[in-house]
Amino acid sequence: MHRRSFLAGATALWLPSMARAQAPLAAQPFGLGVASGQPSATSLVLWTRLMAEEPWETPAGVLPVRWEIAEDEGLRKIVRSGEAIAEARWAHTLHVEVEGLQPGRPYWYRFTVQGKASPVGRTRTAPDARARVPALRFALASCQQYEQGYYAALRHMAAEALDAVLFVGDYIYDISWGRDLVRRHDGGRPTVLGEFRERYALYKSDRDLQAAHAAHPWIVTWDDHEVTDDYTGDISPADPDPARFLAQRAAAYQAFWEHMPLPNAMQPRGPSMRLHGRHRFGDLAELHVLDDRQYRSHHACRATLTRGKILTGCEERLDPARTMLGAEQEAWFADGMRRASARWNLVVQQTLMAEADRGQNGQHAYWADGWDGYPAARARLLDAVASSPARDTLVLGGDVHSFWAADLEREKAIVATEFVGGSITSQGPAEARVKALLARNPHLRYGRTGINGYGLVTLDPKSAQVAFRTVQSVKDVNSPISTLARFAVEPGRPGVQGA
Numbered sequence: 001m002h003r004r005s006f007l008a009g010a011t012a013l014w015l016p017s018m019a020r021a022q023a024p025l026a027a028q029p030f031g032l033g034v035a036s037g038q039p040s041a042t043s044l045v046l047w048t049r050l051m052a053e054e055p056w057e058t059p060a061g062v063l064p065v066r067w068e069i070a071e072d073e074g075l076r077k078i079v080r081s082g083e084a085i086a087e088a089r090w091a092h093t094l095h096v097e098v099e100g101l102q103p104g105r106p107y108w109y110r111f112t113v114q115g116k117a118s119p120v121g122r123t124r125t126a127p128d129a130r131a132r133v134p135a136l137r138f139a140l141a142s143c144q145q146y147e148q149g150y151y152a153a154l155r156h157m158a159a160e161a162l163d164a165v166l167f168v169g170d171y172i173y174d175i176s177w178g179r180d181l182v183r184r185h186d187g188g189r190p191t192v193l194g195e196f197r198e199r200y201a202l203y204k205s206d207r208d209l210q211a212a213h214a215a216h217p218w219i220v221t222w223d224d225h226e227v228t229d230d231y232t233g234d235i236s237p238a239d240p241d242p243a244r245f246l247a248q249r250a251a252a253y254q255a256f257w258e259h260m261p262l263p264n265a266m267q268p269r270g271p272s273m274r275l276h277g278r279h280r281f282g283d284l285a286e287l288h289v290l291d292d293r294q295y296r297s298h299h300a301c302r303a304t305l306t307r308g309k310i311l312t313g314c315e316e317r318l319d320p321a322r323t324m325l326g327a328e329q330e331a332w333f334a335d336g337m338r339r340a341s342a343r344w345n346l347v348v349q350q351t352l353m354a355e356a357d358r359g360q361n362g363q364h365a366y367w368a369d370g371w372d373g374y375p376a377a378r379a380r381l382l383d384a385v386a387s388s389p390a391r392d393t394l395v396l397g398g399d400v401h402s403f404w405a406a407d408l409e410r411e412k413a414i415v416a417t418e419f420v421g422g423s424i425t426s427q428g429p430a431e432a433r434v435k436a437l438l439a440r441n442p443h444l445r446y447g448r449t450g451i452n453g454y455g456l457v458t459l460d461p462k463s464a465q466v467a468f469r470t471v472q473s474v475k476d477v478n479s480p481i482s483t484l485a486r487f488a489v490e491p492g493r494p495g496v497q498g499a
């Protein structure tokens, strides 16, 4: 990392040993596509990365890149433009913060470097906070293990009419795993910045992922695999040394920031990066995007936890001091719930929130890495939801590689409705396990595994509708899409309808 940071400030051609890393731009320098994100009523972030011919090469020098954003697809009515600087320090990624835009309308944008233009991306601002908004639509996606399938689902997502894509984690995978792989990671488990950058470059070389980015603004959070499987705060199951793991986390967070359409203010500082935030979409919706990885307590009963991470009879699990969000984010969330005033609150977070007891024969058993490992933190979060003046809250999640609809309860009352939007490609649990969970947990109203896709959340003042969209097979790059299930939620009446 030091070597790279050192190189960043200088053009560094005087270091002969690094000459190979100082390559000219690729014939198609925008080979990883374009993206946009963090839509507000008047602003957006536009993203791209300049590439040399090979993903492990760094383009030479500090490169000025022109950007333009227009009101029309043909880019004739340019409303803002400027020059941004791509530099090796940030892997020649650009995060252009465009301001002064009109609310609730589409825009088209592109970049140009050395006479070469990028593909044109389409994006969309959020409606003004005071606007009466008749309808909104979001896609809910997560978990796109590159080796386990093609991204046909993302190509179909690109074709949907959306206000934004909500991506809730496992954008890349640190590890290779699973059956019947269709393609392979190059390299092993990334631990340093250059390796994380190459992993993002590999994922982003996929044309269907590029299409989904080029079609809609994305609002993102992360889960564990952007750093390492099942990490909790500063502890990695793969590395017992917290100092060494924090150096890896710093590299992973930097690479995540570099490759996402996030603003400059979110740049990580060492191993810390503030990712949680709120997004307002007129009078109809407010999104509360959470980070449940960076600040969480370590796994309960960690010393005795085995590979499946199932807890039985662990008193520590119930400790009220255990946190999922950390004290600061938890207070920030409660404050947001107190002040919420949109028709719908959307809690955009990583994993299944509803209790999922896996016990048998009168025993209770819980998965340590999910919300079930942090029940006191979950109760506090749901108390904040229940006390919100905005009565209608949907909790949206991913991580478990299966589709779920659930009633979220507090003291036997349903306080919110939860939907987990499957996985783009990542392989899910066995069907028998999902059936057992459904049988044992009546508030889990729907569960389905062995199929991949995303959720489609459509909001209007009279209802929230959720459709689970699934591809026939992730092994087929041209797989068609269809709707697996549909649900509805009525305002003032939390809970799943249509299960």
Ligand SMILES: [Fe+2]
Residues within 6 Å of the ligand: 143, 144, 169, 170, 225, 399, 400, 401, 426
């Ligand atoms: Fe995942």
